Amino acid sequence: MTALQWIIDGVALGAVYALVAVGMALVFGVMRLINFAHGELITAGAYTLALTSSWPLVGSIAACIAVSVAMAVATERIAFRPLRGASPATALVATFAVAFALEAVWLVAFGPEGRTADLLSDLNRPAIGGELDVRWVTIIQLVLGGALLAGLALMLNRTSIGLQMRAAAADPRAARLLGIRTNRVIALAFVLAGVLAAVVALLLTAQTPLVTPTLGLQVAILGLVGVVVGGIDRLPSATAGGFAIGFLTAVLGNALSADMRVFLPSFTFALVIIVLLVRPAGMFAPLRGQAVERV
Amino acid sequence: MSEPALAVRDLTVAYGPVPVVRNLSLEIAAGEVVGLIGPNGAGKTTTLLAIMGDVSARGGDVRLAGRSLRGQGADAIVRSGVALVPEGRHVFGDMTVAENLKLGLVGRRSEDGLEGDLEWVHSLFPIVREFGERQAGALSGGQQQQLAIARALLAQPEVLLLDEPSLGLAPTVVDIVFEALQAIRERGVTILLVEQRAQRTIAFADRTYVMRDGAVRMTLTPDDADATETIREAYFGS
16 A cells, blocks of 8 residues: 555646656756756746735746746846857856846845745545545646646647657757747747646746745755656656655655655755766667677 | 749858858759759758758848748648758668658648649659669669659659759669659759769759859859859869
């Protein structure tokens, strides 16, 4: 029974981190930019939920999505677009700068002790009786995570703009030379990242309503690790990496005894190091030339 | 006299302090086929990329039917009616052949005549229809080249630029490519063809410019196709 419980918790948190990872990987794909500030989009969405908790649910959720998307688009226009063509290191440092600057803004504006976004806390009720602890939020994480990923896959594979995004990610120069508007594709990637971040904010606050200034940063670090472990070059592998890191965190959190739980990140990152030593290109990256080497 | 389909005037392009193209001028009349040959490093590819707005020119101007393209990005230039088949083909290997073709439509100004164009492209290159659902990366080099040309044609270009379309292809496939170019010419598309196969290009094109060290050194006509000594001199200097 415990094993099943672990798997359910793992899959649910995995679904959330898959959404974090795919948001980061979308932007990386079209811009070759590791957006460390992605987590701040989540924090912004979470604070919006806290500040609008007296609103009707739909309005609060709409505001959360609007704020995350607006912030995603604004960071691209103000901070990242002028740096296009700069070295990857410069751009990476810029995303760090944006992340920490925003974190300071949250701290000044909302204080260190955190705000409560409890409009979805009803979802913490058990969904089924019996020994298994399956809450509504778990089910929603699974269903919403799966539906969003499926919708995104459909968009990327079936629509013209999705095709253009894939082209721009695979070969930016060839895409430009076919007439694909880079700015539009990049802006769309940031909009999608904003929507995904808003959904992650919803799912995380439904589970734990406390919103602190560092909420998104912690999520982004773990999400980024997931993306790199999975293989940042491709959306499916990055998404799988995000899922894996979420799954691992939940399972380890369950497996470790209460006094050991403080070392959860150490265990997680030790496993990450081992994976990267064995598969430097990423756990889910396609094997290249390996078959030949083995002969 | 009407404006040339494509006119390059005093084009200068530099990577850092090193000029790669120096005061290059050339003109192509509507419906004309012009070859551009020359040794490696002469600046041929850079010239094409500068026409497409993908590298920025330090000086000079590119005009399409009299309208300056200066300062415009590649996306706008494609929509004005110039398409490039890049060196190395650059098909999207992870996508299907049909998806690659669909990307060619992005640069199209209107949907008008789309079905006719598709039919024409399919008749020029039957493999792009036959292998529509295959991954483009699984095609042979020659098939990828055909796909790259087909994709460029779907943007409905008035001027088609090709960068070494026969590079690395088997002789029979080179024939297919040149036959297709002849059909494209007959349809009235203006062509600027960068090639390494000097003799074949000189014989095929209405005029061929020989480029060396970033500038045009000589203009040849189909009558010069067999004058190997002249070509060699133009390539390497006397």
